[in-house]
Amino acid sequence: MSDIETLEVIEIDESTLIDEDRPWKVIVWNDPINLMVYVTFVLQKLFGYSKEKATRMMLDVHEKGRAVVTSGTRTEAERDVKRLHTHGLWATMEHDE
Amino acid sequence: MPLFRRRTMVNRQADGTYTVEFPDHIRQLLVGLSRQLDGALDNDDDPSMARLFPTAYANDAEKDAGYQVFARGELIEHRREAIELLTKTAEKDSLEEDELMAWMHVVNDVRLVLGTVLDVSEDSDGVELDHPQADLHELYHVLGAVLAEIVDGLSEGLPDDAELDNEMPVDLGDDDIHDITDLDLSDLDNDLPNNDPDDA
Numbered sequence: 001m002s003d004i005e006t007l008e009v010i011e012i013d014e015s016t017l018i019d020e021d022r023p024w025k026v027i028v029w030n031d032p033i034n035l036m037v038y039v040t041f042v043l044q045k046l047f048g049y050s051k052e053k054a055t056r057m058m059l060d061v062h063e064k065g066r067a068v069v070t071s072g073t074r075t076e077a078e079r080d081v082k083r084l085h086t087h088g089l090w091a092t093m094e095h096d097e
Numbered sequence: 098m099p100l101f102r103r104r105t106m107v108n109r110q111a112d113g114t115y116t117v118e119f120p121d122h123i124r125q126l127l128v129g130l131s132r133q134l135d136g137a138l139d140n141d142d143d144p145s146m147a148r149l150f151p152t153a154y155a156n157d158a159e160k161d162a163g164y165q166v167f168a169r170g171e172l173i174e175h176r177r178e179a180i181e182l183l184t185k186t187a188e189k190d191s192l193e194e195d196e197l198m199a200w201m202h203v204v205n206d207v208r209l210v211l212g213t214v215l216d217v218s219e220d221s222d223g224v225e226l227d228h229p230q231a232d233l234h235e236l237y238h239v240l241g242a243v244l245a246e247i248v249d250g251l252s253e254g255l256p257d258d259a260e261l262d263n264e265m266p267v268d269l270g271d272d273d274i275h276d277i278t279d280l281d282l283s284d285l286d287n288d289l290p291n292n293d294p295d296d297a
Contacts (some may be wrong), residue, residue, distance in 0.1 A: 009208050020200075025102055030217045032218050033148070033209055033213070033217060033242060034205070035248070037192050037248050038244060039247055039251075041251060041252055042249045046263060048256075049261065050258040051260040052148055078153065078164060082164075082168050082172075084177050085150070085153070085168065085172055086172060086202075087202070087205070088202075090148075090151050091151065091153070092151070092152060092154065093153055093154065094154075094156060
């Protein structure tokens with residue numbers, strides 16, 4: 001019996017932990033001002049993405065209105081958002097669902 | 098009168114610097130605009146500056162207020178540094194990468210403000226010559242051309258895709274394994290000090 005109780009406690013702890021660490025997504029939104037070549041370049045420069053990957057993300061932004069460009073803890077996401085803001089990209093962050 | 102030749106105006110050299118061939122009137126334009134940008138950076142309530150300080154938390158005003166407290170000051174400081182660097186180097190024909198990056202930042206920031214003022218849309222290619230803001234639209238497009246040249250030049254300094262494609266493929270076939278082996282070797286080469294691919 002006591003083993004089962006311990007298991008239950010651990011389960012509750014883990015679910016709480018996962019909830020707190022739930023990754024944040026960094027999203028770049030489409031805007032009519034930033035040049036497509038500029039957005040691609042910034043994604044390559046900031047995150048070390050290949051031209052192919054950065055172009056794919058840029059096209060998602062352009063055609064679908066938004067793209068997830070990085071994800072991580074809240075601190076990491078805030079850092080990335082600020083770097084994108086420094087480069088004039090329209091970026092926000094939100095919890096992974 | 099065409100402002101730009103087909104030949105690229107910003108070119109990366111073997112030593113990692115960039116030659117910049119913008120005509121004098123473009124350089125003077127950039128200095129004048131950066132001065133105006135500098136003067137406007139502290140205007141918290143100026144709606145034309147809003148695009149330079151976006152929201153970070155779209156759905157959480159409280160968290161966003163916390164972000165703005167530290168980010169706004171840093172964003173202003175970063176922009177001032179870029180303006181200062183551009184002003185210092187505006188007449189140079191050969192730029193270090195950080196100097197050219199500063200030019201890029203200033204040009205893009207001014208474009209963001211101008212695009213906000215003009216309320217440009219995705220499809221706005223241009224306006225009629227008698228449009229009340231025809232001059233500003235012209236300026237907006239000139240800055241777009243300058244920015245495209247700078248980005249084109251800076252892109253020459255980025256690593257090739259082959260050196261970066263180190264994501265683990267989901268489906269590992271024999272061919273993929275060979276590819277990974279090749280990439281590991283090239284990564285080792287990249288770790289050598291001062292290894293400039295242009296020297297090869």
